[in-house]
Amino acid sequence: MKAAAEGRLSRRAFLKLLGSTGLLMSVSMDGVAAVFEPEGVKDSAGFSPNAWLLVGRDDKVTIYCSGCEIGQGVLTVLPAIVADELDADWKRVRVRQAPVSSEYEDPVWESQVTAGSASVHHFYMLLRRAGAQARRLLVLAAAKHWKVPEGECRTRMGWVIHLPSGKRMSYGELALMAQSQGTKGQLVLKKEDRFTLIGRELPRIDAGMKINGKARYGMDVIVKGMTYCVMKRPPAFGARPAGMDLSGTSGILGLEAVFRIGDKVAVVADSPFSALKGAEGIKVEWKGARDPCLDDRKIEGILNRALHVRGKVHTARGNMKEAERNSFLIHESSYFLPYLAHATMEPMNCTAFVEKDRCRIWAPSQNPSAVLKAAREETGLDPQHIDIETTFMGGSFGRRFEVDFVREAIKVSSRLKRPVKLFWTRSDDFTHDYYRPANAARIRAGVDRHGCITFYEHRVAAPSVYYRIERSLLDDGIDPSAVESIHNSAYSFPALHLEYVWLKELSPPLGFWRSVGNSHNCFTIESFMDELSYRIGMDPLEFRLRNLKEHPRAARVLKVAAEKAGWHKGPRRGRGMGICQHFLVYTYVAAVAEVSLDADSGRLKVHKVVCAVDCGRAVNPAIVRQQIEGGFLFGLSAALREKVSFVRGGAATTGFSDYPILTMSETPEIEVHIVESGNEPTGVGEVGTAPAAPAVANALFNGFGIRIRRLPMSPRVLTGLLRRRDI
Amino acid sequence: MISFFVNGKVVRTASDPATPLVWFIREELGLTGTKWGCGQGTCGCCTVMVDGGAERSCQMSLQDAASRRITTIEGIDEAHPVKVAWLRESVPECGYCQPGQIMNAIALLSLNPRPTEEEIVAAMDSNLCRCGTYNRIKRAILRASGKIK
Numbered sequence: 020m021k022a023a024a025e026g027r028l029s030r031r032a033f034l035k036l037l038g039s040t041g042l043l044m045s046v047s048m049d050g051v052a053a054v055f056e057p058e059g060v061k062d063s064a065g066f067s068p069n070a071w072l073l074v075g076r077d078d079k080v081t082i083y084c085s086g087c088e089i090g091q092g093v094l095t096v097l098p099a100i101v102a103d104e105l106d107a108d109w110k111r112v113r114v115r116q117a118p119v120s121s122e123y124e125d126p127v128w129e130s131q132v133t134a135g136s137a138s139v140h141h142f143y144m145l146l147r148r149a150g151a152q153a154r155r156l157l158v159l160a161a162a163k164h165w166k167v168p169e170g171e172c173r174t175r176m177g178w179v180i181h182l183p184s185g186k187r188m189s190y191g192e193l194a195l196m197a198q199s200q201g202t203k204g205q206l207v208l209k210k211e212d213r214f215t216l217i218g219r220e221l222p223r224i225d226a227g228m229k230i231n232g233k234a235r236y237g238m239d240v241i242v243k244g245m246t247y248c249v250m251k252r253p254p255a256f257g258a259r260p261a262g263m264d265l266s267g268t269s270g271i272l273g274l275e276a277v278f279r280i281g282d283k284v285a286v287v288a289d290s291p292f293s294a295l296k297g298a299e300g301i302k303v304e305w306k307g308a309r310d311p312c313l314d315d316r317k318i319e320g321i322l323n324r325a326l327h328v329r330g331k332v333h334t335a336r337g338n339m340k341e342a343e344r345n346s347f348l349i350h351e352s353s354y355f356l357p358y359l360a361h362a363t364m365e366p367m368n369c370t371a372f373v374e375k376d377r378c379r380i381w382a383p384s385q386n387p388s389a390v391l392k393a394a395r396e397e398t399g400l401d402p403q404h405i406d407i408e409t410t411f412m413g414g415s416f417g418r419r420f421e422v423d424f425v426r427e428a429i430k431v432s433s434r435l436k437r438p439v440k441l442f443w444t445r446s447d448d449f450t451h452d453y454y455r456p457a458n459a460a461r462i463r464a465g466v467d468r469h470g471c472i473t474f475y476e477h478r479v480a481a482p483s484v485y486y487r488i489e490r491s492l493l494d495d496g497i498d499p500s501a502v503e504s505i506h507n508s509a510y511s512f513p514a515l516h517l518e519y520v521w522l523k524e525l526s527p528p529l530g531f532w533r534s535v536g537n538s539h540n541c542f543t544i545e546s547f548m549d550e551l552s553y554r555i556g557m558d559p560l561e562f563r564l565r566n567l568k569e570h571p572r573a574a575r576v577l578k579v580a581a582e583k584a585g586w587h588k589g590p591r592r593g594r595g596m597g598i599c600q601h602f603l604v605y606t607y608v609a610a611v612a613e614v615s616l617d618a619d620s621g622r623l624k625v626h627k628v629v630c631a632v633d634c635g636r637a638v639n640p641a642i643v644r645q646q647i648e649g650g651f652l653f654g655l656s657a658a659l660r661e662k663v664s665f666v667r668g669g670a671a672t673t674g675f676s677d678y679p680i681l682t683m684s685e686t687p688e689i690e691v692h693i694v695e696s697g698n699e700p701t702g703v704g705e706v707g708t709a710p711a712a713p714a715v716a717n718a719l720f721n722g723f724g725i726r727i728r729r730l731p732m733s734p735r736v737l738t739g740l741l742r743r744r745d746i
Numbered sequence: 747m748i749s750f751f752v753n754g755k756v757v758r759t760a761s762d763p764a765t766p767l768v769w770f771i772r773e774e775l776g777l778t779g780t781k782w783g784c785g786q787g788t789c790g791c792c793t794v795m796v797d798g799g800a801e802r803s804c805q806m807s808l809q810d811a812a813s814r815r816i817t818t819i820e821g822i823d824e825a826h827p828v829k830v831a832w833l834r835e836s837v838p839e840c841g842y843c844q845p846g847q848i849m850n851a852i853a854l855l856s857l858n859p860r861p862t863e864e865e866i867v868a869a870m871d872s873n874l875c876r877c878g879t880y881n882r883i884k885r886a887i888l889r890a891s892g893k894i895k
């Protein structure tokens with residue numbers, strides 16, 4: 020109730036303010052007021068035909084959101100789909116985070132997990148049906164009550180209206196009658212031109228809470244009687260504690276317990292500061308690093324050698340030999356990309372309270388099904404004795420798909436039989452991430468005299484992400500993420516040969532990182548296409564369009580991005596302009612970047628970026644643009660500066676000072692154009708990330724004649740390339 | 747016993763004087779709007795105002811805070827022009843860095859009510875955001891300063 024009251028207060032304050040500053044005209048007021056209700060609010064009595072909604076007798080509509088809010092706006096977008104088909108009054112909608120339950124599983128993945136840019140794509144029809152089902156029952160109940168034909172009734176903003184008589188009843192008034200109303204006949208969904216919320220730029224319901232410091236993140240959980248835990252973690256992957264010296268901890272007030280737990284040492288104290296001091300004071304002797312020689316040089320050597328090895332063939336189609344003979348020009352290039360960290364602003368953490376017959380978990384997790392599984396395995400309790408609250412999250416980008424930090428909290432609480440808030444230091448977060456794998460690629464392709472690709476050969480060498488996460492998806496030893504979006508690229512390849520070299524000897528732990536394999540394959544394919552276009556002397560846009568004949572949607576986003584960026588006018592003096600396109604998570608994206616480069620310092624400035632995206636119907640265009648914009652900057656940050664370093668078998672990168680991420684001064688102006696195609700909605704969360712590196716790399720070649728084949732494009736790399744260009 | 751003001755109220759504590767302010771504000775006072783992001787002074791998530799200037803509360807001990815006036819995100823009225831501008835520009839994505847960004851912006855505007863774009867970038871450049879909301883932050887500050895409407 021508290022949060023609902025706050026929601027109303029802030030709305031009043033907001034209205035008052037807008038009124039007093041004369042801004043009222045420019046803001047549409049309906050749609051501002053749906054609010055988020057945190058755990059612990061009692062359900063009002065009402066009508067609930069399915070797991071997704073409850074129509075209260077008080078006319079409030081509660082909508083359950085299965086998606087986890089990691090910044091992508093899912094708490095606003097998914098409920099709006101239900102509310103639209105229900106014809107609910109958005110001002111009376113209360114959104115709640117769905118509990119962990121099979122009813123809320125992703126219909127495609129059969130698991131409750133928010134990942135792969137899939138929320139809207141996978142839930143769109145299911146949520147529309149949920150809303151439509153409830154609306155139909157309300158209409159049937161009203162028609163029965165009035166003894167009129169169903170066809171004479173309409174719904175609008177939470178009311179059922181009998182058209183001939185003008186009689187109306189609110190959803191709340193009908194709730195009890197609808198509850199006992201049986202269904203009959205076919206469920207009819209709205210015609211798209213009748214949408215009232217889908218397609219509108221509804222303000223995010225979480226914005227006010229976040230601005231006022233009221234959104235509760237994992238780190239913000241405070242439980243009565245709670246203690247704090249920091250883990251001392253092995254400096255090298257696979258190492259385990261062999262001995263401990265606690266003499267450095269004497270005199271630390273509030274230090275409660277130090278114990279070994281698996282390959283770590285748990286330090287428990289009555290305050291976070293004491294736990295951190297304790298962890299600092301303890302000296303641990305570690306033994307058994309998986310690969311004590313792992314360091315940057317070793318990784319580089321493995322990547323360099325990898326491209327000379329034949330891999331497993333993923334796709335072999337068309338006649339390569341003949342295609343080679345028919346080629347006017349054949350070109351080959353190799354690319355190298357580093358390990359990357361997620362570096363979420365909120366470090367990993369979890370709060371757990373395990374009792375004899377009950378377990379409660381407050382988890383900042385994008386993977387509630389995995390949290391439940393971890394809790395069952397760690398405690399042996401049945402699901403009905405496990406309560407999980409999914410909190411807000413300070414970023415995820417794939418990191419919170421993992422539940423390693425959840426298991427740690429459960430283990431420590433089980434042992435102490437007390438509530439425990441376990442948190443990672445920033446250094447833990449960098450040194451024990453599940454990284455985006457380093458990888459290398461060699462591409463070789465031919466074109467005919469008209470600039471049409473004759474054959475395309477692509478070898479990806481990378482360690483496997485799926486080997487640990489889901490081994491069953493390794494297709495005959497081929498990691499599906501490593502080769503994604505190559506075999507199903509929008510380009511027409513009359514002959515295609517795709518190979519994967521599994522770099523088993525690389526030991527850093529791997530995980531999903533925003534856009535996963537697209538984060539490297541978009542860079543390598545689109546850099547290579549750019550090289551081909553220059554080799555054959557064609558405009559990079561024209562060259563791409565010529566080879567995208569089978570995918571008009573890809574061609575269209577390219578044309579829109581080019582037109583909006585002024586591609587045909589070219590870059591301003593002293594700048595370069597680069598273009599690229601990609602197809603991922605069922606969405607088409609294109610980007611144009613305009614850059615300049617200071618030859619002495621190697622300082623690269625990205626001035627402006629124009630993106631065009633066709634994600635089918637944009638359920639909330641404002642959130643689509645926000646995601647593309649943020650996604651692009653995430654990719655740009657990686658392209659310009661990010662690289663995890665390793666030394667003596669573990670990560671050497673320990674903080675933002677040695678893993679600098681993009682700041683405001685490096686942020687370009689970004690324009691996002693949504694290209695409507697009338698298709699069903701598809702992904703956006705990862706879409707902006709993939710094209711960032713190739714758009715900028717291609718712009719550097721266009722303006723300065725240097726070709727980026729190794730990321731990140733640090734000033735040192737850029738000055739080196741410039742020097743070699745001069746010779 | 748150390749005492750200081752938090753959001754206008756006197757606070758007294760017998761906690762370890764070396765305790766970073768961020769932990770005291772969050773875990774003792776329960777004002778969790780101030781975020782802990784790195785503990786290294788490198789991200790800016792824990793930015794609060796101390797006697798009107800922006801400070802990283804992970805780098806300030808209770809001892810250093812003695813007798814000073816601390817303002818956290820909870821101490822800023824919801825109708826404050828900076829918060830309203832943040833809402834109007836729909837700045838937050840994950841939102842974790844935003845309280846720190848807002849406190850830094852308010853401190854900037856109190857010293858320089860009509861900053862240029864360059865001055866905004868210079869003042870805000872060390873507050874990190876992983877979701878990439880920087881352009882919106884910049885616009886929100888320009889809006890709050892009356893430069894855009």
